[in-house]
Amino acid sequence: xxxxxxxxxxxxxxxxxxxxxxxxxxxxxxxxxxxxxxxxxxxxxxxxxxxxxxxxxxxxxxxxxxxxxxxxxxxxxxxxxxxxxxxxxxxxxxxxxxxxxxxxxxxxxxxxxxxxxxxxxxxxxxxxxxxxxxxxxxxxxx
Amino acid sequence: xxxxxxxxxxxxxxxxxxxxxxxxxxxxxxxxxxxxxxxxxxxxxxxxxxxxxxxxxxxxxxxxxxxxxxxxxxxxxxxxxxxxxxxxxxxxxxxxxxxxxxxxxxxxxxxxxxxxxxxxxxxxxxxxxxxxxxxxxxxxxxxxxxxxxxxxxxxxxxxxxxxxxxxxxxxxxxxxxxxxxxxxxxxxxxxxxxxxxxxxxxxxxxxxxxxxxxxxxxxxxxxxxxxxxxxxxxxxxxxxxxxxxxxxxxxxxxxxxxxxxxxxxxxxxxxxxxxxxxxxxxxxxxxxxxxxxxxxxxxxxxxxxxxxxxxxxxxxxxx
Numbered sequence: 349x350x351x352x353x354x355x356x357x358x359x360x361x362x363x364x365x366x367x368x369x370x371x372x373x374x375x376x377x378x379x380x381x382x383x384x385x386x387x388x389x390x391x392x393x394x395x396x397x398x399x400x401x402x403x404x405x406x407x408x409x410x411x412x413x414x415x416x417x418x419x420x421x422x423x424x425x426x427x428x429x430x431x432x433x434x435x436x437x438x439x440x441x442x443x444x445x446x447x448x449x450x451x452x453x454x455x456x457x458x459x460x461x462x463x464x465x466x467x468x469x470x471x472x473x474x475x476x477x478x479x480x481x482x483x484x485x486x487x488x489x490x
Numbered sequence: 491x492x493x494x495x496x497x498x499x500x501x502x503x504x505x506x507x508x509x510x511x512x513x514x515x516x517x518x519x520x521x522x523x524x525x526x527x528x529x530x531x532x533x534x535x536x537x538x539x540x541x542x543x544x545x546x547x548x549x550x551x552x553x554x555x556x557x558x559x560x561x562x563x564x565x566x567x568x569x570x571x572x573x574x575x576x577x578x579x580x581x582x583x584x585x586x587x588x589x590x591x592x593x594x595x596x597x598x599x600x601x602x603x604x605x606x607x608x609x610x611x612x613x614x615x616x617x618x619x620x621x622x623x624x625x626x627x628x629x630x631x632x633x634x635x636x637x638x639x640x641x642x643x644x645x646x647x648x649x650x651x652x653x654x655x656x657x658x659x660x661x662x663x664x665x666x667x668x669x670x671x672x673x674x675x676x677x678x679x680x681x682x683x684x685x686x687x688x689x690x691x692x693x694x695x696x697x698x699x700x701x702x703x704x705x706x707x708x709x710x711x712x713x714x715x716x717x718x719x720x721x722x723x724x725x726x727x728x729x730x731x732x733x734x735x736x737x738x739x740x741x742x743x744x745x746x747x748x749x750x751x752x753x754x755x756x757x758x759x760x761x762x763x764x765x766x767x768x769x770x771x772x773x774x775x776x777x778x779x780x781x782x783x784x785x786x787x788x789x790x791x792x793x794x795x796x797x798x799x800x801x802x803x804x805x806x807x808x809x
Binding site: 467 | 511533536569570571573574575607609
């Protein structure tokens with residue numbers, strides 16, 4: 349939005365923290381980084397209208413992304429139905445990318461997040477305020 | 491010092507520090523106490539970690555902190571999240587259910603007031619009266635810019651508040667943003683950063699005060715498309731602020747006021763909200779309750795700004 353004050357939070361959306369390679373039962377299957385909800389209060393996951401990621405300039409297929417929050421693992425395709433899952437602003441979501449190779453320790457990667465999210469208390473009769481937040485960070489693999 | 495009017499703070503004012511995890515809830519409450527504030531407002535959707543399914547354990551923890559720092563919980567600030575679902579608005583019944591939940595949680599937490607939003611709709615607002623009476627709780631709608639008492643839906647709300655049975659239960663929280671007549675310092679800085687030429691912006695701000703329309707202002711000079719958009723925005727937001735006399739329509743139903751601000755200068759003067767005129771009028775009208783500072787700068791200047799607010803209000807409230 350042209351004059352949105354919320355935009356000032358966008359630079360915090362991809363969290364400044366190292367990328368970690370992830371395992372399940374000791375078997376590597378991808379890597380993860382953290383995502384911060386970019387406004388002054390939290391939101392319901394059902395208010396996320398679009399969320400995608402690019403790593404080193406390449407779009408990560410949505411089906412290869414897991415969204416972890418509140419101790420649970422969600423698929424991106426499940427988000428619109430999650431009207432009872434609240435994303436608190438001090439709880440960063442963990443984004444896991446399924447990538448069997450993982451990423452090389454010590455390497456640096458460009459991580460971009462794009463999120464279109466509805467502000468549920470603005471506007472009426474379906475005419476809600478919608479924010480588009482983007483953030484790119486250079487993150488090192490730990 | 492007027493004994494009827496106390497100074498509180500919405501801990502939302504510390505958003506920068508809380509959001510970036512530089513301070514936790516206890517840090518904010520201790521800081522509010524040290525600055526001289528007597529009461530606090532909490533925006534629960536922002537600072538209650540289990541929101542909206544808040545446990546008794548968290549409420550007990552919150553009450554302990556309030557006791558520790560000698561703070562009265564002035565307001566439990568709630569939302570009407572009409573757009574919660576992707577494909578529909580909340581129904582009237584859901585609006586009432588959400589509001590009932592907030593009233594119960596607020597009561598448990600020791601507040602006697604829930605601040606809600608005008609999206610509640612007049613019929614739902616009125617429908618909450620029996621429950622407010624049952625719990626002995628106030629339900630108050632925030633009046634925020636660009637609204638004022640002559641906005642049609644607000645005329646309806648004020649009529650409901652004026653009904654004898656509503657007294658002490660259904661009211662309004664005026665937010666001083668309704669009196670803002672010019673863009674604040676941060677907005678001006680953003681406009682300049684994004685390319686609005688300073689001499690032209692200063693001229694536009696003055697022409698807006700003279701109530702020229704956006705088209706008339708645009709016709710006075712050679713503006714870029716960006717500058718034209720900003721002019722439309724400035725006129726839309728700041729040309730029709732509430733009148734001071736409007737307080738006469740609000741204060742009789744106001745147990746609580748939001749002291750909105752974005753910037754106080756070194757003399758604790760606000761350049762775009764006329765505090766020096768508002769506060770004497772609030773006193774004269776016999777307001778009893780808290781005025782809570784609501785700093786909306788979302789930056790680290792909050793600390794200095796919130797101290798200046800205490801100085802400003804203490805000065806204006808002196809008898």
